[in-house]
Amino acid sequence: MSQSDTKTRILDGAEQLFAREGFHNTSLRTLTSLASVNLASVNYHFGSKESLLQAVIERRLLPLNRIREEKIEKVLSAAKKIASPPEAEALLRAFIEPTMEFRNSSPGARDFISLIGRSLTEPDETIRNCFMDLALPILQVLFEALHQALPQLSPAILMTRLQFIIGTMSHVMCMSSHSIFHSSELPPAFDHDALVEPLIKYVVAGLEAPE
Amino acid sequence: MSQSDTKTRILDGAEQLFAREGFHNTSLRTLTSLASVNLASVNYHFGSKESLLQAVIERRLLPLNRIREEKIEKVLSAAKKIASPPEAEALLRAFIEPTMEFRNSSPGARDFISLIGRSLTEPDETIRNCFMDLALPILQVLFEALHQALPQLSPAILMTRLQFIIGTMSHVMCMSSHSIFHSSELPPAFDHDALVEPLIKYVVAGLEAPE
DNA sequence: GTCTATAGATTGATAGAC
DNA sequence: GTCTATCAATCTATAGAC
Numbered sequence: 098m099s100q101s102d103t104k105t106r107i108l109d110g111a112e113q114l115f116a117r118e119g120f121h122n123t124s125l126r127t128l129t130s131l132a133s134v135n136l137a138s139v140n141y142h143f144g145s146k147e148s149l150l151q152a153v154i155e156r157r158l159l160p161l162n163r164i165r166e167e168k169i170e171k172v173l174s175a176a177k178k179i180a181s182p183p184e185a186e187a188l189l190r191a192f193i194e195p196t197m198e199f200r201n202s203s204p205g206a207r208d209f210i211s212l213i214g215r216s217l218t219e220p221d222e223t224i225r226n227c228f229m230d231l232a233l234p235i236l237q238v239l240f241e242a243l244h245q246a247l248p249q250l251s252p253a254i255l256m257t258r259l260q261f262i263i264g265t266m267s268h269v270m271c272m273s274s275h276s277i278f279h280s281s282e283l284p285p286a287f288d289h290d291a292l293v294e295p296l297i298k299y300v301v302a303g304l305e306a307p308e
Numbered sequence: 309m310s311q312s313d314t315k316t317r318i319l320d321g322a323e324q325l326f327a328r329e330g331f332h333n334t335s336l337r338t339l340t341s342l343a344s345v346n347l348a349s350v351n352y353h354f355g356s357k358e359s360l361l362q363a364v365i366e367r368r369l370l371p372l373n374r375i376r377e378e379k380i381e382k383v384l385s386a387a388k389k390i391a392s393p394p395e396a397e398a399l400l401r402a403f404i405e406p407t408m409e410f411r412n413s414s415p416g417a418r419d420f421i422s423l424i425g426r427s428l429t430e431p432d433e434t435i436r437n438c439f440m441d442l443a444l445p446i447l448q449v450l451f452e453a454l455h456q457a458l459p460q461l462s463p464a465i466l467m468t469r470l471q472f473i474i475g476t477m478s479h480v481m482c483m484s485s486h487s488i489f490h491s492s493e494l495p496p497a498f499d500h501d502a503l504v505e506p507l508i509k510y511v512v513a514g515l516e517a518p519e
Numbered sequence: 520g521t522c523t524a525t526a527g528a529t530t531g532a533t534a535g536a537c
Numbered sequence: 538g539t540c541t542a543t544c545a546a547t548c549t550a551t552a553g554a555c
Binding site for chain 4: 145146
C-alpha cells in the first residue's frame, strides 16, 4: 500500500470516528481497525492523535475557507462597482451556502461538517483551538464585510449577533442525523438541503433586527 | 461524612468536570480526588459513571424546567384572559430568561448550563439522550405555545426555526468563558448578562421572519 | 513503510476488611 | 458507608525486526 493511501485511509477513518464518536471516545485501535491500517502507522505518519486531528481539520477546512472567502470578496467587489454597500444576505449566503454544498459533496465531508460544528463547543481547549485557529481569519473577513453592509449596527452588537449566527450554524451542522425532536411525536425530517434557505432567512432576520 | 454530603460533593465535582473537561475526558479518579471522596463511592452511590451523569442532569434540569413551564403557562393564561394570542417574544422570554438567571445563581449552575448546552451536540447517543429525555417535554410545551402565537407559520417551519433557536441558545450556554473571537483583535467580553436581551431580540426576529 | 510486540500508564469497576 | 487493594481491560506511544 502506498504512503498516501495509508495517510488518506487514516484521515478518512479519523474524520468519521471523531465526528460520530467524539475525539476522546475514539481509540487509535478502533481507528486503525476501521481504516485497515496498522496501529503504529498513525504515529508514524502524524506523530500523535492530536496532530492527526489537526490534519483532519486542515485537509478540508483550508479549501472550504478559500471558497467562502472568494464568494465574500465577489459580493464586496460587485457592491463596490455600483458604489453601494453590500447586502448582508448576500454575504451570509456566501458564507453559509458553500458550507452546506460542501457537506453534500461526499460522506466524509458530511462527517467533517458535523465535526467542526461540534468543535466550537469543545471543552478541551487544545481541541477547540485546532479548529479555531483555522477559522478565525475567515470570520474576521465576514465581520468586516458585515460591518460595511450594516454600518448602523455598533461593532459590539454586530459581533454579538455574529456569534449567534455561528451558534445557529454550528448547531445545524452537527445535526447530521439526529433532530432534536427525533424521538418525539412532532414532525421529524431534519433535511439539510431544505434547511439552507430557512437558515439564511432566520439568521438574516436576526442580524438585521433593529438595535 | 454523611451520605448526602458525599453524594452532593460527587454531583458538584462531576458537574464541574463534565462541563469543563468533557464526560469521556473525565476519569473517576480525577473526580473523586477533586470532590475529596473515595474512588469507590461513585459506584456505591450512583452505580456507574453514566448513571452519575444522569443524576447530575436531573438534579438541576427538573427544577429549571418546572420554572420555565410555569412562566410559559402564565403567559398563555394571561393571553387567554384577554382573548388574544400570546406574544412570541413573551414566550421565548419565559423560556430563555430563567435559563440565564439560573446560570448566575451559583458557580455550579454555570457549569451545568454549559454542560447541557453541549449535550445537544454530543455524538455519543447515550449521553445525548440523558439530556434530551428530560428536555423534550418542555420543548413540546414551547412548540405548542409558539404555534398559538404565530398561527401563520406552518408547523414545519416553526419546528425548523425552533431548532435554530435551540441551537443559538445552546451555543451561548456553552460559551461560559471562551468567546469565539477570544484570541482575536476584535472586541472580546462575552458577558452573559448583557447577552440575554440581544439574544431574545435575535431569536424573536428570526422566528417571526416572513415565511 | 509496515509490521509485531510490548512498555507504561490509566481506565471503570469490584471484592472484602472495617 | 467508607476504605484499600486490585482486577481486567483499555489506552497512547514506541522499540525493533523485516
